[in-house]
Amino acid sequence: xxxxxxxxxxxxxxxxxxxxxxxxxxxxxxxxxxxxxxxxxxxxxxxxxxxxxxxxxxxxxxxxxxxxxxxxxxxxxxxxxxxxxxxxxxxxxxxxxxxxxxxxxxxxxx
Amino acid sequence: xxxxxxxxxxxxxxxxxxxxxxxxxxxxxxxxxxxxxxxxxxxxxxxxxxxxxxxxxxxxxxxxxxxxxxxxxxxxxxxxxxxxxxxxxxxxxxxxxxxxxxxxxxxxxxxxxxxxxxxxx
Numbered sequence: 001x002x003x004x005x006x007x008x009x010x011x012x013x014x015x016x017x018x019x020x021x022x023x024x025x026x027x028x029x030x031x032x033x034x035x036x037x038x039x040x041x042x043x044x045x046x047x048x049x050x051x052x053x054x055x056x057x058x059x060x061x062x063x064x065x066x067x068x069x070x071x072x073x074x075x076x077x078x079x080x081x082x083x084x085x086x087x088x089x090x091x092x093x094x095x096x097x098x099x100x101x102x103x104x105x106x107x108x109x110x
Numbered sequence: 111x112x113x114x115x116x117x118x119x120x121x122x123x124x125x126x127x128x129x130x131x132x133x134x135x136x137x138x139x140x141x142x143x144x145x146x147x148x149x150x151x152x153x154x155x156x157x158x159x160x161x162x163x164x165x166x167x168x169x170x171x172x173x174x175x176x177x178x179x180x181x182x183x184x185x186x187x188x189x190x191x192x193x194x195x196x197x198x199x200x201x202x203x204x205x206x207x208x209x210x211x212x213x214x215x216x217x218x219x220x221x222x223x224x225x226x227x228x229x230x231x
Contacts, residue, residue, distance in 0.1 A: 041225075043224050057130075087153065095218075
């Protein structure tokens with residue numbers, strides 16, 4: 001059974017204080033690993049897809065990386081508007097639907 | 111495109127009542143997914159459709175839950191009778207995935223609606 005574990009559950013940062021969120025996964029062959037951002041009262045919004053170990057993708061202050069067992073979402077010099085819940089999901093090579101982790105709630109304080 | 115549209119945004123009902131949640135997917139998307147989100151369990155897949163056909167409903171918690179997709183632009187999730195433990199946020203998502211023109215497609219990038227928050231008293 002595919003599983004996704006995210007840590008920490010919650011993270012509080014000062015503005016400008018860089019950090020990383022972790023997503024550990026077990027999957028029967030990885031087709032893709034996905035990062036989503038969810039703001040309060042809204043649906044998750046797609047950020048990145050990573051396909052193979054060693055791959056990296058960047059968007060503004062966010063950079064996602066992938067190894068064979070985990071993915072990291074690095075946040076560089078965060079701003080208060082980066083506050084959200086960040087969700088990680090995996091899709092296995094059997095082409096089944098995404099399995100999501102429970103997310104990391106990020107708060108960035110000015 | 112207006113994105114995935116869900117209604118109602120909020121629903122408060124009493125135990126035993128029927129609840130119907132509605133979803134309009136993005137035009138051109140061929141796959142539709144119903145997820146439920148709670149603090150305890152996170153996002154759980156309930157059921158998904160490919161080309162309007164239900165593919166996997168193993169996530170539907172019990173027979174009180176049912177879902178239909180009568181055409182490519184509309185889906186419903188029904189709970190009858192509702193119970194307090196059904197209280198959650200229900201999300202609909204759509205994508206261009208699965209069998210696309212006879213070929214199995216790759217990564218499944220979902221577009222989510224804003225969700226329907228259900229409270230059963």
